[in-house]
Structure formats: structure tokens, C-alpha cells
Amino acid sequence: MHDIVSKTDLRTGMLERRAIMTPEERATAGRSLRDALLSVPEIEMAGTIAAYVSIGTEPDTGSLLFAxxxxxxxxxxxxLLPDGDLDWASYEGPDSLTPGPRGCPEPTEPPRGTGAVASADVVLAPAVAIDRTGMRLGRGGGSYDRALARVGPAILTVGLVYDSELVDELPAEPHDQRVRAAATPSGGLVRFG
Structure with missing residues (x-):
């Protein structure tokens, strides 16, 4: 129970820090992340990339998706499925998105199933914080832990965070899935062990 409480407190603090960032700061961070990620060899060569549409105060992914x-x-x-798991569908440009559950934009293309993420060459995941071992703190619903569990060990999985959200250590629970790298606006791609 200790980990759950501390994860909740950490999440709250991180989200409060995001909330005081200006739209300009978030936009600049999003452009820096886009530029850094577009030059990563695995992303340059990837045929299929599983990504996400940023919402609220998350680092902006709009221009990255388009690029x-x-x-x-x-x-x-x-x-997002009713049980909190993630189905996947193809992105066909900004006009191919529609509001989904909880206001998250979703693709309008036919669903490919929860296992489609396993076919990706690279997976980009949202995070509230990531530690130096790749432990990822998400929003608390477990959707991305389930998705990341389907991804093979050789696939590059990257969590996108602001500079201050790459931290030394985060609490972990047995179901938590690590990412293999983090991307920050100032540091670019940081790979873990």
C-alpha cells in the first residue's frame, strides 16, 4: 500500500508542475522532442510506430505524429476500451482523429486489436515521470502497462517526459512495465541499461 500512496502523491506533484507551464513552454518542449525523436536511428528506420495523441499538459505529440x-x-x-485496455488503429493524418472516451482523440480507422502494438518497430508511450532504470509512472489506469507487456524485448519503447520528470527513482509494483528509453526536450533520447 505504501507504493500506491507514494505513486499517487508523486503523480499529483508532477501533474501540478505541468499545470503551471505556459502553452509556449509546452509547445517548445514538444518541438524539441519531435526533433530529437525524428533523428533516432530506430525511428528513422521503423516501418510501424505505435504512438499516442497528447492531451492536456502532456508534451505535445501533434507535430511528431504528423512528421x-x-x-x-x-x-x-x-x-481506449471499456476495460481500460488499448486497441490500436492507424493514423491517417490530423483529420483522422475523433474525440474518444475521456476526451482523448482517437483514430477513426478500423481497430486492429490489442495485440497490434506487438507489431510495432518502436513504441512511444506517455508518462508522468520515468526513472533512470526505465520505470514509468503513468496516469494510474494501467492501460500502457498492459500494452507494453505485449511488446517484445528487442523493441525500443520510449516514454516522453519533460526534463524535470526524468528522476532518479520511482516506486514500482509487480505489474509495472519499464520503458527502454526516455525522451526529454533538453536531453533527447536517454537509453536505459
């Missing part, structure tokens, strides 16, 4: 799509990558985006 990946224009580059010719097959971009998969999540669709």
Missing part, C-alpha cells in the same frame, strides 16, 4: 506519417511510417494510435 512520422508524412515520412511514410505506419503510425498506430490507441483507442
Amino acid at each position: 512520422l506519417w508524412k515520412r511514410g511510417a505506419y503510425v498506430l494510435l490507441p483507442r
